[in-house]
Amino acid sequence: MEPARSTGAGSGNSGNYTPEIAETLRFEEEIQSLMRDGSSPANGSSFTALLGLPPNQAVELLHEPGEIYRRSTAVLPLGCSPTFPSNAALVERAAKFSVFAAAGDSPQASHSGSHAPRPKPEPVDSDSGDRPQRPVKRKEGDRNKAKPPAKKSRSGEEGAGKPSEENEKLPYVHVRARRGQATDSHSLAERARREKINARMKLLQELVPGCSKISGTALVLDEIINHVQSLQRLVEFLSMRLAAVTPRIDFSGLDSFLSAECGRVVTVGSEMGMWTEEGMGNVGRRQEQNMCDIDVVQTETEEERQQWDRDETQDQHQQQQQQPHVFIGNPATALFAYDPVTSV
Amino acid sequence: MHNNKYLKENPNQPLLAYHFIQALTRINLAAHTTSTKQRSHIIKHAAYVSMAFAAGNKRTWTHAVLHNRFPIKTRFHRLSGSRRSFIVSLSRNKETLHQAHLLRSLVPGGHAMEFSSLLMETANYIQYLTAQVRLMQCIVEKFDMHV
Numbered sequence: 175m176e177p178a179r180s181t182g183a184g185s186g187n188s189g190n191y192t193p194e195i196a197e198t199l200r201f202e203e204e205i206q207s208l209m210r211d212g213s214s215p216a217n218g219s220s221f222t223a224l225l226g227l228p229p230n231q232a233v234e235l236l237h238e239p240g241e242i243y244r245r246s247t248a249v250l251p252l253g254c255s256p257t258f259p260s261n262a263a264l265v266e267r268a269a270k271f272s273v274f275a276a277a278g279d280s281p282q283a284s285h286s287g288s289h290a291p292r293p294k295p296e297p298v299d300s301d302s303g304d305r306p307q308r309p310v311k312r313k314e315g316d317r318n319k320a321k322p323p324a325k326k327s328r329s330g331e332e333g334a335g336k337p338s339e340e341n342e343k344l345p346y347v348h349v350r351a352r353r354g355q356a357t358d359s360h361s362l363a364e365r366a367r368r369e370k371i372n373a374r375m376k377l378l379q380e381l382v383p384g385c386s387k388i389s390g391t392a393l394v395l396d397e398i399i400n401h402v403q404s405l406q407r408l409v410e411f412l413s414m415r416l417a418a419v420t421p422r423i424d425f426s427g428l429d430s431f432l433s434a435e436c437g438r439v440v441t442v443g444s445e446m447g448m449w450t451e452e453g454m455g456n457v458g459r460r461q462e463q464n465m466c467d468i469d470v471v472q473t474e475t476e477e478e479r480q481q482w483d484r485d486e487t488q489d490q491h492q493q494q495q496q497q498p499h500v501f502i503g504n505p506a507t508a509l510f511a512y513d514p515v516t517s518v
Numbered sequence: 519m520h521n522n523k524y525l526k527e528n529p530n531q532p533l534l535a536y537h538f539i540q541a542l543t544r545i546n547l548a549a550h551t552t553s554t555k556q557r558s559h560i561i562k563h564a565a566y567v568s569m570a571f572a573a574g575n576k577r578t579w580t581h582a583v584l585h586n587r588f589p590i591k592t593r594f595h596r597l598s599g600s601r602r603s604f605i606v607s608l609s610r611n612k613e614t615l616h617q618a619h620l621l622r623s624l625v626p627g628g629h630a631m632e633f634s635s636l637l638m639e640t641a642n643y644i645q646y647l648t649a650q651v652r653l654m655q656c657i658v659e660k661f662d663m664h665v
Contacts, residue, residue: 367634370634371633371634371637374634374637374638374641375637377637377638377641378637378640378641378644381641381644381645382644391614392613392614392617395614395617395618395621396617398621398640398644399617399620399621399624401644402621402624402625402640402643402644402647403624405644405647405648405651406624406647408651409562409565409566409647409650409651409654410558410562412565412651412654412655412658413558413559413561413562413565413654414554414558415658416542416558416561416654416657416658417554417555417557417558417560417561418554418558419658419661419662420542420545420546420549420557420561421546421549421550
């Protein structure tokens with residue numbers, strides 16, 4: 175599944191390199207400008223925060239840009255398009271760009287000789303493109319300690335170059351520490367985790383109405399909890415009302431109409447029936463009869479139009495008859511095969 | 519399995535409606551034998567089950583709802599060693615810890631997840647809860663009008 179997707183995206187991009195290189199450069203410039211302004215989404219604590227993504231996804235962004243784009247279109251804070259070049263050669267070229275930018279820095283930067291050769295061979299290796307998989311997680315913390323702390327301005331570019339190196343390796347994203355921050359692996363991991371949590375909290379904020387104005391984790395969490403509680407209470411209240419209303423209602427016509435209309439949809443869901451434990455029961459057979467009588471639906475269109483106009487199914491009224499006879503034994507109904515008497 | 523953000527899909531409304539109405543029909547059959555209070559409890563249960571069904575089996579909370587047990591403990595084992603120490607120390611504050619605990623009790627199957635996945639599950643749960651509530655409101659409203 176994954177290779178197919180990446181090749182699909184690759185074939186789309188493989189024609190012209192120039193716009194994509196320009197895109198990469200533009201992206202790096204934006205990161206630089208972001209760093210200069212100091213106004214990045216999650217207080218600019220790391221490169222991944224600049225992307226507004228957790229580290230895993232930042233790496234995956236380079237593997238399969240199309241997928242990430244489809245998934246979370248609202249995440250990227252920058253104005254640039256999220257289609258990162260997926261071509262391996264292109265990414266290496268991007269690495270070269272960022273490496274040359276950083277190369278001027280590294281000779282002056284590193285004092286200890288043991289650490290100095292490390293930045294250079296790394297980018298060079300990535301250009302060759304066939305590095306062996308390194309199972310050991312390299313601690314960037316050591317390198318950061320070796321260099322003097324004045325690396326803040328460079329972290330943007332190098333951060334842009336760093337994930338591109340990760341293409342052939344395990345999905346560890348190297349986060350360059352900022353000045354004055356602890357650089358051991360624990361705090362790095364914790365920082366990555368915190369960013370992940372913050373990103374998800376933002377998603378939740380959008381979901382809960384009236385939460386985007388509130389700042390601060392505790393209040394937002396309170397709001398979310400209140401929202402979930404109120405929703406659950408609503409469900410309970412509505413079920414009580416339904417229980418009072420139900421005896422007077424004849425559901426059968428509605429049932430067949432809905433099954434005819436949703437037959438297409440439910441065939442997809444029938445595979446879920448595999449993990450239901452109950453058998454079919456005679457209820458399924460009753461469904462059969464309902465589904466065979468499609469003309470029954472016609473006579474009850476009046477009532478059903480009233481009840482389902484909200485569901486934008488009006489236009490599908492006429493299409494019912496053309497719909498093929500839906501599958502008979504929906505195993506998914508077995509899910510609900512609980513006896514009202516015994517289920518309590 | 520990647521624990522990245524899932525695709526935030528919109529709940530499948532027709533599917534939800536279909537299963538819920540089916541359940542209601544079946545409950546309706548035995549309406550004469552059950553009291554209203556009993557029935558409301560059953561309907562509530564049916565609502566959650568149809569919600570979980572429409573959401574699919576990929577989610578932790580649906581698993582917990584439908585199979586009446588918490589997700590398998592292997593979720594913890596999959597995490598690396600360095601991560602595990604952070605699961606317990608969710609945050610520095612006592613208040614956030616309390617909130618996290620509250621959230622876990624609200625979302626079905628929430629006790630066996632770490633905090634970030636709990637947040638994702640909550641988002642998905644809220645989506646489906648709102649869809650279900652809207653559906654039920656619509657049904658009740660239409661029937662009130664009808665009668």
